[in-house]
Amino acid sequence: MEDFNVSLNLDDSTIGSSNITIAMREFRECVEHMRMTDVTHSGLHFIWNQHPNSLYGTLKKIDRVIANDIFINDFIDAYAIFLPYRISDHCPAVLKIPSTSVMRTKPFKFSNFIVYKEGFDDIVLKGWRRVLVGYNMFQVVKKLLDLKKHLRRLMWQHGNLHSRVVKLKVELDEAQNNLDKNPFSVDTREDQCTLLRAYNDAVLDEERHLKRKRKLNGFPSKAVGMVRPVSANEVKAAMYDIGNNKSPGPDGFTSEFFKSLWEIIGDEVTLAIQDFFKIGQLLMEINHTLGILGSYFDPLCLPPSDDPLDYEMRHYVSISCINEALDQFKSWSGLILSIPKSKAYFANVSQILKNQILAILPFEEGTLPNTFWVRRVYAHKLVGRNFWYIDVPSNASWSWPKILWVWEEVKGRFFHSIRNGQHTSAWFDKWCDTGPLSLFITPRIIHQAGFDMYTTVSDIVHNNTWCWPAQWEVWFPQLANINPPIFSNEKDVILWEDNSGHTREFSIRAVWEHVRHRADEVTWVSVVWFSLSIPKHAFVMWLLMNEKLKTQDKVK
Known part of the structure; x- marks a missing residue:
């Protein structure tokens, strides 16, 4: 909370130049360098009056309540209120941080x-x-x-x-x-x-x-x-x-x-x-047994392997061993695993391996909940807009523009393979050879035809026929070359084109291999990264080898 004596945006003053001044540009660069952004606020916009008793006083917004990403993430509900300035030339600013703690009844424990x-x-x-x-x-x-x-x-x-x-x-x-x-x-x-x-x-x-x-x-x-x-x-x-x-x-x-x-x-x-x-x-009420099955078993019972196919097969073998152990437990204890209450959760697992595991363990596939950060991005950053076609805001925090700037490099490598068409955007996702339809169909034309920005591929096909107006194929001849997809009961699949030009099922690892900076392999790589290394220890060793470890000598 500070009087910065300079505006950040052009609309922060009632009188002034229509161009950004040197002071404003330096102030904006300082804010972006410090990765600061305005806290959500309400009340008056112009919080400084040059001549409160005059009819011609300039109104400006030179007082701000700004914070870094750490504060905003930790106090998501914090907000500022700019109250009327009355006899002063500055508005009083009140920062409110609602309590995030929730009073919950402690579990009963008999003494x-x-x-x-x-x-x-x-x-x-x-x-x-x-x-x-x-x-x-x-x-x-x-x-x-x-x-x-x-x-x-x-x-x-x-x-x-x-x-x-x-x-x-x-x-x-x-x-x-x-x-x-x-x-x-x-x-x-x-x-x-x-x-x-x-x-x-x-x-x-x-x-x-x-x-x-x-x-x-x-x-x-x-x-x-x-x-x-x-x-x-x-x-x-x-x-x-x-x-x-x-x-x-x-x-x-x-x-x-x-x-x-x-x-x-x-x-x-x-x-x-x-x-x-x-x-x-x-x-x-009294059956609270929880079983967690996953790759945690591999380091315990299986030797490591660098072959991806062999690695997936080892996952398959480990799940088979777990299933046999459950059958043996049922045979001598009489306790039966509750299938309706059991779910299998998958992350970064190929569809082939997932089907093999579900064939062995007939559980319902569960959905991992979105992280708090993902929910915050959907609620406060995207606000219903498509990630690939959102403008980079000038007053955003440091991390959000960095994420958005990646899209120019990777968005052309994504392709949606249509199955049921319910999870693919008709306008913004690339699901046909013509490319995203939003490249030549404007939002106004989309709304005039009765569609909206959330329309999926399944919404524009009925009885194997396109539902868009016939006039579209006259305006946009590219549409005549697109055949309506044949839907199935499976979920749409996101594909990724790797550096060699081959298309395969999307994975975070594949994208990382494409966007990451590559350097020559160092001689000490096997000292830090090996099959049985502990990630925490490996990271500390990596800092040590790069002379970045904050030892006492470095602190001095």
Whole structure:
């Protein structure tokens, strides 16, 4: 926030030259060099009045609230307000940064010390006597869920255990000092005894809350007798074998909760567990198992390879091994992988390999969410416009023009292979040999024909016939050479023309190989980059070899 005493744009002044002055040009170059841009603002535009009491005072915008990319990305909702200047010649500027933190309820976690508190048994007994209709597992889960709000209130009444211990410790020290000064006072002795009992109880509560038992010793090597029915004694023995501070499920209840109330809730919990072994299914509320399958397995079980085809085959083999492991796990445990709740996510994977993996693991293909930066670009930069045909703004940040300037070099290498035509722009994407139709069809002509800038290829074809006006083929003879595509149920494919002139499926790697700066291979390349290198370590070594590492000597 600063008075720069010079305007940035021509429309920032009511009186002045129609050309950019030297001061304005230097100011703009300074702003662009520092990668600064105006913060989103509202209120008055002209925030300086040369002669507030005169009828002929010049109005200018010389006060600005500007920030760099880091600030704008971290505080996306920040904005400035320029208020009326009243008796001053400058407007007051207020920068508001809304809080980005969202208050969320913490996950429930049962504290074992509550078991020993007065009223705990009554709360559970009252909640467990509630009559519900449904499967045994549903009844148990529903009752545990209803108990959480009452147990939260009971734990809240006891406050912060650590603060309570510290407070009682100070009060006990003070009471014992008073007793030492007046050993014959009955009231002082009673206060000391009361505080001592309260302190011991608080220390015990804190110990029960923080105590952690050792972990269980893994799984049995063989699943013996898992085909016979599970008895109630086995369920109880399994529950009592779990450490008191271990949680048997994601609901936050520890095993001590179930042990201390087994006489009240044990029968229903046992029936719910027995139902699982009978039907082999879990409710969604208690089934939170997550499996992540991907290329992380390759460095662990497969040697590296520089051959792309061999690399993809190794991915295929690793997925096959995972599928066999899941089948073996199902055979001895009885647990079946939930196909409807399983999804496979792919990034930079060829369509052939993707089809092979989906044939082995019959999961639904999931869509990776857009990053925050991508969402911000769509909302604030593109605003519904096509990336390939957007003007480079003069007052934009440093990074955004750099991205836009790349399009002149790469846009001619993209080609859309039409499948269903729903993901290809009819005007801006290159999907025919004639090139993007926007090269000769103007937006006005497009709108006059009833189309818009968001029209896709599927929107301009009906019954294998073009939907555009017949007059277009007279105005633009190139259209007569374009045959309507035959649609399928597959998604459109983006193709990329490499440096050798061959067309293949688009990948970020292919584009990077085209636009990156190439230099001669250095002698120390194998020291930094090798098959088993750790990326973080390799980057530090690369800085060291280029003498760019900020060591103490460099800092001095």
